[in-house]
Each structure stands twice: as structure tokens, then as C-alpha cells.
Amino acid sequence: MERLPGFRDFYPEPLPTPDAWSCDARQYIFNKWRETARRYGFREYDGPPLEPLELFTLKSGEEIVGQLFNFIDKGERAVAMRPEMTPTLARMVAVAERTYKKPIKWYAVPQLFRYERPGKGRLREHFQFNCDVFGENDPSADAEVIALLIDVLRSFGLTTEDFVLRLSSRNAWEDFFNKRNSDPSKAYEFFQIIDKLERAKPEESAQKLSELGFSYDEVADFIQGGEPTSELAAILNNLTARGLGEFVKVDYHVIRGLAYYTGVVFEAFDRKGEFRAIAGGGRYNNLVKLISGGKVDLPALGFGMGDVVLLELLKSRKLLPKFDSQTDIFVLIEDEQLRCDSLKLIQQLREQNFSVEYSLTPVKSDKQFKRALELNATHSARVEKTEPGGLVVKLKNLKTRAESSVALGDVSALSEMLNATTRFPSDLTAHQ
Amino acid sequence: MERLPGFRDFYPEPLPTPDAWSCDARQYIFNKWRETARRYGFREYDGPPLEPLELFTLKSGEEIVGQLFNFIDKGERAVAMRPEMTPTLARMVAVAERTYKKPIKWYAVPQLFRYERPGKGRLREHFQFNCDVFGENDPSADAEVIALLIDVLRSFGLTTEDFVLRLSSRNAWEDFFNKRNSDPSKAYEFFQIIDKLERAKPEESAQKLSELGFSYDEVADFIQGGEPTSELAAILNNLTARGLGEFVKVDYHVIRGLAYYTGVVFEAFDRKGEFRAIAGGGRYNNLVKLISGGKVDLPALGFGMGDVVLLELLKSRKLLPKFDSQTDIFVLIEDEQLRCDSLKLIQQLREQNFSVEYSLTPVKSDKQFKRALELNATHSARVEKTEPGGLVVKLKNLKTRAESSVALGDVSALSEMLNATTRFPSDLTAHQ
Numbered sequence: 121m122e123r124l125p126g127f128r129d130f131y132p133e134p135l136p137t138p139d140a141w142s143c144d145a146r147q148y149i150f151n152k153w154r155e156t157a158r159r160y161g162f163r164e165y166d167g168p169p170l171e172p173l174e175l176f177t178l179k180s181g182e183e184i185v186g187q188l189f190n191f192i193d194k195g196e197r198a199v200a201m202r203p204e205m206t207p208t209l210a211r212m213v214a215v216a217e218r219t220y221k222k223p224i225k226w227y228a229v230p231q232l233f234r235y236e237r238p239g240k241g242r243l244r245e246h247f248q249f250n251c252d253v254f255g256e257n258d259p260s261a262d263a264e265v266i267a268l269l270i271d272v273l274r275s276f277g278l279t280t281e282d283f284v285l286r287l288s289s290r291n292a293w294e295d296f297f298n299k300r301n302s303d304p305s306k307a308y309e310f311f312q313i314i315d316k317l318e319r320a321k322p323e324e325s326a327q328k329l330s331e332l333g334f335s336y337d338e339v340a341d342f343i344q345g346g347e348p349t350s351e352l353a354a355i356l357n358n359l360t361a362r363g364l365g366e367f368v369k370v371d372y373h374v375i376r377g378l379a380y381y382t383g384v385v386f387e388a389f390d391r392k393g394e395f396r397a398i399a400g401g402g403r404y405n406n407l408v409k410l411i412s413g414g415k416v417d418l419p420a421l422g423f424g425m426g427d428v429v430l431l432e433l434l435k436s437r438k439l440l441p442k443f444d445s446q447t448d449i450f451v452l453i454e455d456e457q458l459r460c461d462s463l464k465l466i467q468q469l470r471e472q473n474f475s476v477e478y479s480l481t482p483v484k485s486d487k488q489f490k491r492a493l494e495l496n497a498t499h500s501a502r503v504e505k506t507e508p509g510g511l512v513v514k515l516k517n518l519k520t521r522a523e524s525s526v527a528l529g530d531v532s533a534l535s536e537m538l539n540a541t542t543r544f545p546s547d548l549t550a551h552q
Numbered sequence: 553m554e555r556l557p558g559f560r561d562f563y564p565e566p567l568p569t570p571d572a573w574s575c576d577a578r579q580y581i582f583n584k585w586r587e588t589a590r591r592y593g594f595r596e597y598d599g600p601p602l603e604p605l606e607l608f609t610l611k612s613g614e615e616i617v618g619q620l621f622n623f624i625d626k627g628e629r630a631v632a633m634r635p636e637m638t639p640t641l642a643r644m645v646a647v648a649e650r651t652y653k654k655p656i657k658w659y660a661v662p663q664l665f666r667y668e669r670p671g672k673g674r675l676r677e678h679f680q681f682n683c684d685v686f687g688e689n690d691p692s693a694d695a696e697v698i699a700l701l702i703d704v705l706r707s708f709g710l711t712t713e714d715f716v717l718r719l720s721s722r723n724a725w726e727d728f729f730n731k732r733n734s735d736p737s738k739a740y741e742f743f744q745i746i747d748k749l750e751r752a753k754p755e756e757s758a759q760k761l762s763e764l765g766f767s768y769d770e771v772a773d774f775i776q777g778g779e780p781t782s783e784l785a786a787i788l789n790n791l792t793a794r795g796l797g798e799f800v801k802v803d804y805h806v807i808r809g810l811a812y813y814t815g816v817v818f819e820a821f822d823r824k825g826e827f828r829a830i831a832g833g834g835r836y837n838n839l840v841k842l843i844s845g846g847k848v849d850l851p852a853l854g855f856g857m858g859d860v861v862l863l864e865l866l867k868s869r870k871l872l873p874k875f876d877s878q879t880d881i882f883v884l885i886e887d888e889q890l891r892c893d894s895l896k897l898i899q900q901l902r903e904q905n906f907s908v909e910y911s912l913t914p915v916k917s918d919k920q921f922k923r924a925l926e927l928n929a930t931h932s933a934r935v936e937k938t939e940p941g942g943l944v945v946k947l948k949n950l951k952t953r954a955e956s957s958v959a960l961g962d963v964s965a966l967s968e969m970l971n972a973t974t975r976f977p978s979d980l981t982a983h984q
Contacts, residue, residue, distance in 0.1 A: 121607055121643055121843055123600055124631060129644050132595030132658065136648035143596045158878055159902040161909040163564030164575045168555055168677070169601065169663065170621075170633070175553055189602075191623040194667050199556060201602075211553055212561050216568035221923070223912060226564065231601065235626050245600070260912040271902065361892035362899040411553055446590055460793035467794040470591040470703065477593040480655060480692040491653070 126236060126244030133443040144443030146247070149276075149427055149434075150229055153249040156272045157227040160264070162251055165226045167208035169233075173198040175207045179380060179407065189233040189244070201233035205250045206404070206422070207411060213254050213420075214412035222255030222418075225264075243428060249399075252422030254408070259351045262384045262403065262421055263358035269388060269399055269423055270359075270367045276430075277439040280391075283398060286371035287356075287386045290402070292349050293375055296342055301333050308379055314339070315377045343372040351384060380404045384421070390433055398433060399425035449515075450492030451478040452502045454485045461503045461511055461528060469501065472535050492518065499538075503528055558668060558676030565875040576875030578679070581708075581859055581866075582661055585681040588704045589659040592696070594683055597658045599640035601665075605630040607639045611812060611839065621665040621676070633665035637682045638836070638854070639843060645686050645852075646844035654687030654850075657696075675860060681831075684854030686840070691783045694816045694835065694853055695790035701820060701831055701855050702791075702799045708862075709871040712823075715830060718803035719788070719818045722834070724781050725807055728774055733765050740811055746771070747809045775804040783816060812836045816853070822865055830865060831857035881947075882924030883910040884934045886917045893935045893943055893960060901933065904967050924950065931970075935960055 123129060130143035154164070173190050190200035202208060205228055213224060228250045236242050251268055253261045266285060273283055293314065297307050313320075313328045317339075326336035348356060348370045359365050376385040385402030389395075401423025408418045434440050449469055453462045462478065469476045477495055479488050492500050502514045504525075511528040515537060526533045555561060562575035586596070605622050622632035634640060637660055645656060660682045668674050683700055685693045698717060705715055725746065729739050745752075745760050749771070758768035780788060780802045791797050808817040817834030821827075833855025840850045866872050881901055885894045894910065901908045909927055911920050924932050934946045936957075943960040947969060958965045 121604065121610070121845070123640075123643070124602055124604060124625075124629065125627075127600035127602060129600070129640075130596075130598040131644065131648060132597055132652075134651060136651040140648075143598055146598070147596060155905075158907050159905065161879060161907055163878075164562075164579060165564055166562040166575055166578070168559035168561070170556055170559060170665075172553065172556060178553070189625070191625070193556075193621070193623070195557075197556065208555075208561075211555070212563065216563060216572075219566060219568035220564075221926070233602075256912055258913045264912060267899070357892070358895060361895040363896065364899070413553070446595075447593060460789070463790060463793040464795065467699070467796070473587075473591065475590050475593055480688055480696060481690045494653070 162227040210411040214416040224254040247427040249425040259354040288374040445496040447495040447497040448474040450497040594659040642843040646848040656686040659683045679859040681857040689851045691786040720806040877928040879927040879929040880906040882929040
């Protein structure tokens with residue numbers, strides 16, 4: 121019984137095969153995403169993984185259906201597993217925007233789906249960090265979102281040597297287009313050519329551009345000039361004030377293929393150009409109005425960052441930490457007559473928030489100790505009888521070999537002893 | 553554009569309507585689930601939300617299809633959105649078990665789906681905490697899993713007054729059945745009657761039982777007697793040693809409807825009997841063999857706990873904390889000439905791991921201050937000019953009104969000052 125093509129199993133480390141996906145790495149990424157969003161005052165939301173098909177065709181047109189995981193459900197509804205989060209978000213915001221002070225700053229970590237052609241490495245699902253702001257037209261909102269994007273990447277240890285954020289503007293391209301072409305119905309076709317400019321052959325692009333009345337050179341000159349619009353200048357100033365200026369550059373190659381962007385657009389790339397874009401986003405001031413059938417009109421912008429490219433990048437830069445164990449204390453049970461007392465100790469340690477492991481069944485002491493080392497436990501603990509007939513807990517720091525002991529059941533003394541020894545509680549917070 | 557019936561949107565608090573679902577409460581529950589699993593040494597895994605239909609019919613029979621969100625995908629595959637996690641888990645373990653030391657202790661927090669009849673409160677998706685152990689037959693494994701289940705519920709503030717874990721045994725019921733009926737093909741039918749005994753009318757149960765050759769009284773007597781099997785006695789002793797004995801009782805009413813359980817079974821109930829079962833599980837020693845086509849044979853047990861009943865219970869016991877804000881510091885920008893300097897401060901504070909809010913655009917100072925109070929920020933911060941032409945950061949604790957100041961840009965002094973004031977860093981860890 122195999123899993124479906126394009127879907128992933130996520131295993132705990134150590135991984136069963138080199139190409140298996142790590143649930144630990146996934147959780148590490150999700151935690152960084154959430155933690156950075158929190159620092160920026162973004163709040164989490166989520167929506168259904170299954171939506172009416174119309175929600176997606178309304179935004180992207182009927183062409184999108186070919187890429188969707190869509191079907192007819194048992195109630196005869198045309199539905200689709202969500203290929204992106206933004207339409208759901210626009211629906212949610214349109215319904216509830218009166219409850220929330222503007223600007224609304226929200227994030228989500230949805231799993232997204234598409235019925236992609238199968239092939240090696242071609243996935244049909246991925247996770248995406250989505251951050252969006254509603255209700256603010258000022259470029260200061262764009263800067264806030266871009267700063268968040270930069271800081272998320274920095275939180276993984278990535279630096280200016282690893283990535284750059286290319287900043288562009290649909291407005292600038294619209295101005296360029298309108299000054300030279302009077303047929304607005306051709307604008308989207310033009311944007312598509314610009315979007316593919318870096319990957320396509322110059323002759324082909326030149327041919328397509330000339331059909332729309334543009335010369336390749338004037339387009340190349342415009343990109344080369346790279347004069348920031350006043351909006352882009354405001355964003356650059358804002359980011360420079362934060363000390364993040366060196367992470368951004370204006371680059372009119374970026375235009376974002378999707379039809380719905382209305383202003384500033386941006387993409388994060390690795391500096392070495394080995395990977396696809398790490399993240400991308402921009403303004404989409406018309407979407408809430410479209411999705412709400414004209415009832416609500418709110419400016420909006422945001423970005424999405426997938427887990428797959430990010431993980432590849434972090435691996436290639438050796439920025440993933442080791443995830444092999446989270447055990448704080450291994451309780452050794454060497455005398456089976458003390459098993460019940462050991463269980464009492466185990467419970468007390470877990471109630472102190474420590475991750476505790478032990479042998480469920482009788483096992484030779486050297487094997488237990490070996491297991492403690494395999495799990496990279498920081499401490500071992502053992503219940504021992506004392507001469508007067510009492511019971512003590514012997515605690516050993518497996519790194520420093522330092523030992524200490526306390527009467528079994530004296531929870532406050534036990535807690536004090538553990539807090540006094542190394543790696544606690546700082547290491548605990550790392551697990552949270 | 554409405555969402556599909558039976559699916560949920562999750563909003564940040566404050567909620568737009570009283571019946572809206574809270575993403576903050578959801579994350580609070582997920583964090584407690586993960587944190588308790590970590591203390592018990594369980595590791596996280598996940599699988600695809602979409603699986604071959606056969607994976608579920610193999611385990612539960614063709615009858616299950618009527619309840620599934622199943623469809624034919626564009627590649628002509630019969631697929632289903634997962635209604636439960638265990639078949640996926642069994643598949644994953646069967647493939648990879650050699651990599652992992654036994655017992656394998658894993659958990660997941662999947663979203664599960666079913667095509668339930670629509671109706672108020674009837675959901676077509678929920679989230680479920682799944683904890684399972686593979687490779688250990690001893691009742692000590694059952695005790696470990698049950699202790700984890702108890703401690704998860706305790707982590708929410710629930711006590712012996714709120715819930716009880718009813719412990720039973722398929723083995724005991726099989727013995728009961730086999731001593732009185734020689735037709736093993738009727739065993740499942742018999743178990744179904746027992747499963748419904750508490751909810752069905754006694755006459756009806758009596759009638760059905762007599763058709764299988766049992767009297768209602770002998771069944772009632774067996775339940776009444778409630779003699780623990782040696783397995784159950786071992787589990788009770790184990791839990792009592794941990795100090796968790798008062799959370800469990802043997803109760804043979806519990807048998808768990810599903811066909812695949814093979815040994816100890818259990819359910820967690822609220823003491824007042826207001827809700828459906830909070831959690832349920834048991835041993836299923838044959839499933840890995842079945843799913844792997846006989847290739848791998850591993851004893852297994854586990855439980856599932858849904859988010860919906862748990863949330864209802866926590867609400868009714870007033871055990872949900874307030875989630876209205878996570879802002880640590882609100883930066884007031886009263887002089888627009890200092891906006892760039894304020895942005896620098898904002899960045900520094902966020903790099904210190906604080907959650908920082910501010911007005912993206914110029915706003916009157918009293919409105920900014922009002923917003924800081926609304927967000928329940930613990931501190932306000934403000935950049936001010938000093939006489940000699942320098943810049944200082946004024947920090948104010950909004951609870952104690954205590955003020956302090958430090959030169960702008962002196963990050964280590966700023967950090968020290970913040971760590972010296974109240975609510976830090978303990979409150980920070982609560983956000984992680």
C-alpha cells in the first residue's frame with residue numbers, strides 16, 4: 121500500500137531513508153515562521169483545506185482548474201483542495217473586517233494542493249507561510265511586510281550573502297505600458313512576457329514584445345534604469361531605517377505572473393541563483409472587493425513562502441540544526457523492586473516539564489545506559505535504597521559527570537537541584 | 553461566497569461572532585498536545601491528508617466508504633481525504649520500522665475528514681491528537697499511553713472532578729463471549745451490542761443478546777462485577793505508582809465499536825456526562841500486519857483526542873485563557889521627524905524577541921496610546937531628543953508606570969533594561 125504520488129510522509133529523525141521528509145525540520149520551520157510573525161504583531165488564522173471551486177476561479181479564471189485538485193463532492197458541489205490561501209483569506213476578512221482594528225495583520229501556515237504533472241521532485245502539496253495586511257494603502261505597510269519576510273529568513277541564519285529581496289512595481293510597469301500602448305486588454309499579455317524575460321530566449325521575447333508594439337531594447341533599458349517609483353523609494357527608506365536596506369534591491373525583472381497584483385511586488389531569491397524563488401508577494405488592492413461581490417473594499421498586500429524551497433536552501437547552507445533527540449532525563453531502573461518508585465520519579469520529573477525516557481520493561485542496566493547515551497539525554501536519574509531504609513534519587517549530569525542526590529518525593533528539592541544543573545531551563549524553552 | 557458546510561474558519565481573537573472558531577484557542581490546544589507528548593518522549597510524524605481509498609477500506613471494510621470524503625482523482629485513482637490517522641501511521645511504520653528503536657513512540661496532530669450528514673454542529677473535519685506506541689506487548693506500554701492521555705487533560709487544568717478514564721478489555725469480552733458462544737463470526741455483532749448498551753433501551757439490547765444466546769442479566773453481572781484482568785491490574789498498579797490511580801476506573805461498558813481492537817481499550821469521559829467521549833483508544837496488534845500485507849508484524853496501541861469536544865469541555869469549565877493580545881511593547885511615534893529612528897528601535901526590540909506594535913502611519917499621540925492599552929501592551933517605548941542633540945529611548949511599564957531611559961542604539965543596555973522590568977522574559981516563553 122503506497123502513498124499517492126506527489127504527497128509526503130513526514131518522519132521523526134533519524135530518517136529511514138536519505139530522501140525521507142523530516143517532521144522535525146518541518147516543525148522547526150513552522151516554529152520560526154510563527155515566532156517571527158508574533159514579533160511583528162501578526163495573528164494566526166486558518167480556513168478550510170477544501171473550498172468551493174468558484175472561490176479560486178473567481179480570482180484566477182477558469183484556466184486555473186487544470187492545475188487544481190478539484191472534484192464533485194457527494195452533495196454535487198464543485199469543490200477544490202485549496203491551491204493557495206489568499207482567496208480564503210479575502211473571504212474571511214470581507215465577512216469579519218468590522219471586528220478588527222485596521223491594519224489587520226494576519227498569518228497562516230496552510231497546506232496547499234495542486235494537481236501537478238507527476239515527475240521526480242514534483243510535489244502535489246506543500247506548506248506555505250502566508251502573511252498579509254489589510255486596510256492600509258501607505259507604503260509603510262509594504263515595508264512592514266517586507267521587513268517581516270527578511271526577518272523570517274534571517275531567523276534561520278540566512279544572511280545578505282544568502283538571499284536578496286528583489287523589489288518591483290506593477291504601477292511602474294503599467295505606466296510604462298500605458299505610455300506606449302493604448303490597448304489595456306493587452307496589459308496582462310505584456311506582463312506575462314516580462315515575467316518570463318529572464319528565462320526565455322531574447323529573440324523570442326523580442327518577437328512577442330514587438331507584436332505588442334514594444335522594442336526589446338526599450339524594455340531592457342527600463343529594467344536597466346531601475347529608477348524607484350516614489351512608493352518604492354519610501355519602502356527603501358523605511359527598510360534602511362530598520363537596518364535592513366542591504367537585503368533589498370529594486371529590480372524590474374520581477375513582475376509576478378498572477379493577474380491580481382496591483383502595486384508593489386517582490387520576490388526573495390537565493391544569491392547564488394540555485395533555487396526557485398524562496399518567497400514572493402505584493403499588493404492586491406482589488407481582491408477583497410472581487411471576492412465579496414463588491415460589498416467590502418479594502419487595500420491588501422502579503423506574501424507566501426513555501427516549505428520546500430526553503431528547506432532545500434537551509435540544507436544546502438547547512439543551517440538545519442540536529443533534531444535527533446529531545447530527551448532531558450533518562451531514568452535507569454536497575455532494581456525491578458524499585459519500578460513503582462521509579463515510575464513515581466518519572467511522573468514527578470515530567471510534571472516539572474522535563475522530557476523523560478526509561479525502559480518500559482526490565483532491561484539489563486548497561487543496555488539502559490547505552491540507550492540514555494543514544495538519546496543524548498543530558499541527565500540520568502536512578503532511585504536507590506539508603507541504609508536507614510529510605511529512598512533517594514541519584515541524578516547524574518551525563519556531560520559533566522557531576523552527581524547529586526535528593527530524597528524521593530521531595531519535589532521542591534528535586535526541582536531546585538535540576539534547575540541548578542546545566543542545560544536547564546534554557547534547553548527546555550528551545551523545545552517549546 | 554460561503555465556505556462549504558461542515559468546515560470551519562479559524563479567526564484570531566477577538567472573534568467576529570460568538571459562534572466563530574478561535575485560531576488562538578486551536579493553537580493553545582495544539583501546543584499543550586505537543587508539549588505533553590514531548591515530556592513523554594513521543595516524536596511527531598505526519599502523513600498525506602489524501603490517501604488511496606483502499607487504505608481505509610482495508611482496515612474498516614467497504615461500509616466505511618459511506619462516511620468518507622472520497623472521490624476519483626484526475627489520474628483515475630480512488631482516493632479519500634483521511635478520516636483517521638491510524639492506517640497512514642501503520643503504513644509508515646511498516647515501511648520504516650527498522651530505522652527506529654522499539655518501542656516507537658510517535659504522535660501527530662492531523663486534520664481528519666468525513667462526509668457526515670449535514671446539520672447544526674455536525675462538522676466534516678476536525679483535528680485529532682494521535683499518540684501511538686509500536687513494538688511493545690507489555691501492559692507497561694498501555695500504562696505509558698494512558699498516563700500521557702491523563703497528563704494531556706491535566707495540562708489544560710482538568711482534574712479528577714472533570715474527567716475519568718474508563719478502562720476495559722477486548723480480551724475479557726472475548727473470553728466472556730467464547731465461553732458462552734462457539735460461533736466466532738458473531739463476536740463482532742456481540743461487541744456492537746455491548747458498545748451501544750448504555751445508550752440503547754434495555755429491552756432491545758436484551759432481545760439482541762438473546763438472539764446470540766446471551767441473557768441481559770449475565771452481561772449486566774459481568775459489567776457489574778468489573779473484575780480487572782491481569783493486564784488491567786498491571787496497568788492500574790502502574791498508574792497508581794505514578795499517582796494517577798484516581799483518574800482511572802475499570803468499566804466493561806467500554807468496548808470501542810471498531811473491529812480492529814485486540815486488547816485493552818479505554819475512553820476518557822467528562823464526569824458530568826455532558827459531552828461525547830473526550831478521547832478513546834486501545835490495542836490493535838494486528839493492524840501493521842494487515843496494512844503491510846503480512847510483511848511486518850508489530851504490536852501497537854494508541855489513542856485519539858479530537859479538538860471539538862475538548863474545546864467544548866474547556867469552555868464549559870472556564871479553563872480557556874484569554875487570547876486577546878500578544879503585544880509586549882507599543883512604540884509611540886509622536887514626532888514624525890523621529891519615525892526613522894523609531895523604526896530602528898522597533899527593529900532592535902523585535903530582534904530581542906519582543907512582540908512590537910506601532911502606527912504604520914502618522915496618528916495623534918492620544919490615539920496611539922489608546923491603541924497600546926487596547927492591545928494590552930506591557931510597555932510603551934518612545935524615541936526622544938535630548939538637549940545635547942542625542943536620542944534616547946523612554947520605556948514605560950504600562951502596569952506599574954515605572955519609567956526608564958537608555959541611549960538609542962545601545963542595544964545591550966536596552967536589553968538589560970527590558971530584562972530587568974516585569975513580565976520579561978517569563979511572558980515571552982509563554983508565547984513560544
